[in-house]
Amino acid sequence: MAVRDIIKLPDKRLRLVSEPIKHIDGDIRALVDDMFETMYKAPGIGLAAIQIGIPKRVIILDLSKKEGDHKPQVFINAEVTWASSEKSKYEEGCLSIPEYYEEVERPAEVKVKYLDLDGKAHETEVKGLLATCLQHEIDHINGVLFIDYISKLKRDRVIKKFSKAAKKVEE
Ligand code: NI
Numbered sequence: 001m002a003v004r005d006i007i008k009l010p011d012k013r014l015r016l017v018s019e020p021i022k023h024i025d026g027d028i029r030a031l032v033d034d035m036f037e038t039m040y041k042a043p044g045i046g047l048a049a050i051q052i053g054i055p056k057r058v059i060i061l062d063l064s065k066k067e068g069d070h071k072p073q074v075f076i077n078a079e080v081t082w083a084s085s086e087k088s089k090y091e092e093g094c095l096s097i098p099e100y101y102e103e104v105e106r107p108a109e110v111k112v113k114y115l116d117l118d119g120k121a122h123e124t125e126v127k128g129l130l131a132t133c134l135q136h137e138i139d140h141i142n143g144v145l146f147i148d149y150i151s152k153l154k155r156d157r158v159i160k161k162f163s164k165a166a167k168k169v170e171e
Pocket of ligand 1: 093094095096136140
């Protein structure tokens, strides 16, 4: 297992549409292990493979609050199959846009189809924080970021801020 670098705004790879997983093999399991190690170290509650530069449809979550009480969840090839018309708002953040938070409105409940790490198919209906986090991560594998839902003014401002920071690192 290894902690990988998390790519950050304005890295263009964050806009890639990730490829579906055809076979869940040792490489995918190793990728998932690295993703958990990377996410726990950050720390964060969700991570998509593209955030460590791997354009594959792999998502992990762990919404458990307590240290040492991990509840790891893996979603392979996840897609939203139904969304409620009822909306809910959460203040969202993203490991690829560190220390930036904005309120985002999304469907309050969604149905999500995915494979687990054993390749077993599931379809589950989720709400609350889990619904928001899953939608945020599924957006990542489709090249969408939570800042796409905020005003253009705010979005331009945050992109500019991170572009400046990235330039400074290069210099
Ligand atoms: Ni994110």
